Amino acid sequence: MTKQGIIEGYETEIAYQKHMIENLGRWFSLLFIIASIGVVIFIFFNGHILLKILGLLLVLIGSLGMLLFGYGIYKGKQNVSKVIDDLEQTLKSVND
Known part of the structure; x- marks a missing residue:
């Protein structure tokens, strides 16, 4: 596998994980609204x-x-920071 292929694979994984974190943030906001409505009621x-x-x-x-x-x-x-660290380690080993 080439260096560019490795980078593209990691970038795809990082983008996917960031998207999933955004989705969790949306659920978090929804649950905050539900809890707020409960307080009001x-x-x-x-x-x-x-x-x-x-x-x-x-x-x-x-x-x-x-x-x-x-x-x-x-x-x-x-987990995203671990993937980024792993990418850096992989790139160092490929360059050597």
Whole structure:
């Protein structure tokens, strides 16, 4: 495999992983909105016990989802930097 082929392969992988991190960011934003709606429902509907429970469930689901997707984004960024480091190591070994 040529040096240019190796670089193109790594660039494709890095672009794909960055795109997946962006997708996780969109899900994170959606879960933040869900948790926010849950807070609003919980605060403004004091008289209705079912709405209060719904608000708490939305806050719980949104918060847990944000933790999960936030961790995924964190690990994804670490993985991208590992791929970049691996590319640099591969290019050094090819040049030698």
